[in-house]
Amino acid sequence: MTPLSIPGFTEHRVRVADDVALNAAVGGTGTPVVLLHGFPQTHLMWRHVAARLATDHTVICPDLRGYGASDKPAETGPDVYSKRTMGRDVVRLAAALGHDRFVLAGHDRGALVAFRAAMDHPEAVSGALFLDVLPTLDMWEALRGVSAGVGFHLYLMAQAPGLPEEMIRASADRFFGHFLDAWTKDPQAIPADVRDHYLTASAAAVPSIVADYRASAGVDVDHDTTDRDAGNRLAMPVTVLQQDWGAALGFQAQDLWSAWTDHLRHRTVSCGHFMAEEDPTLIAEEIRSLTTR
Template sequence: MTHPSPTIPGFTDHRIPGATAAELNVAVGGSTGTPLVLLHGFPQTNLMWRHVATELAAEHTVICPDLRGYGASDKPADPDGTTYSKRAMAADVVAVARALGHDRFALVGHDRGALVAIRAGLDHPEAVTHLASLDVLPTLDMWEVMRGTSAAIGFHLYLMAQPPGLPEQLIGASPDAFFGHFLDAWTRDPAAVPPDVRAAYLAASRAAVPSIVADYRASAGVDVTHDLADREAGNRLRMPVSVLQQDWGSALGFDAVALWSAWADDLRHTTVSCGHFMAEEAPDTVVGAIRELLRR
């Protein structure tokens, strides 16, 4: 017997056009308070927000898209290396929010979703009222601090940065082993990703190898170009920003607070004692941080 994939309890799925070339799967819950958009990371879907979203839906309209190329969202081809730029994916988020009637919204992203959130904050400051980033560095800083043997932890970044062909072939040959590696290695509490959720993540990733690779490839190409242009122009995140990160900054040899302070005027940086998937391992901490952010 085939069991249905898990979903966010109490949320309704919608198909909503993004900015260009993609229709997104979007789970929406709650109907009161200010709108809040939650963006998932790798190798996940909007299901990663199941604890956080249901808690916050009592106070907010909560919008949880699958990013383009992930989950049940469309996975358009990437002929020129820009289809999965964070600029294009951020434009999707703004388009989805507007389609649901929200010109302004708070934005929270984890991992890949945090990179999209950062780009949305830089490109669309009129739309993003508050921004939270979970366990990631801005793209440009990430590449600049990765060096020496410590960079081995990010081997997947270098693999998927290669030209089209080899990464897709290697990952596609054993996708469950590849994506499952990160679900295992980045989780301190295995119970935080139960078997049905893990199976849903693996199934979604297995069906999205080319688009996931294209997302990462963009982060070694066009996304760096966009970040460099913002750095040179002095473009910064002007809204209140909260950053939650694991205690990995000192181990990798950089000052995460200093790096973030170069991008954000109003920054709160918090170290969280859990694994990478903090919305699943420490949902109460994440919910508390979002509530604190929204009070600023």
């Protein structure tokens, strides 16, 4: 399914559950890092970062469950696409490839999976990087009033099965393309062939993408709430890079993240949402620094 690839990387298909195998591009040698893509993308979003890291790290770039060339199980219950389940997929993938402990980086949806994996599996995640996202619980609490319009897709895909899938399928390229265009400061960062790849992959995964978002309005909130009420925090070094969108939406992102960890490095960056493609040198440096913290 993947017409484009990361040069020098080999794609593997690894079973992580009875009914799910993940597609993962693997390259390089050295300390392992796992990179999780966001919406509406695939592992290809890491192509520039992965190439830089592969000079001294083993780099694992999977398509998340329900995305890209990975399996897309039917949404038979709320846990199928919970971030707890998807995080467990990632830990099992790394273990199957011979890595019981690794640095984990995630962007957008992948950052939510990385957050849950780091909360649930601190023995496996030695450091975590989160790109341009808030933890699920904080995201829902922060969005309010007219400013919440930037997250209209969150509310659409939170609806019961049927309507959101039908509406998105009716104009899939326009729906997914809207985010690729609106969230990018440098249009050249996502060239036409890569953009087409993302649109094709997303159009083929509408039910599972919606299920992923639906879980974030339900079971994922429950899991975050349980951890917050129990005072559970991220035990490993954490780096968060975000655009300067917190003040515009009426909250300070750094303060929200600080509630989840005592080991926070927070930076505001000038590029757009798709920062791994707009400034891959910066992102690679931040990931590499986590391997030594």
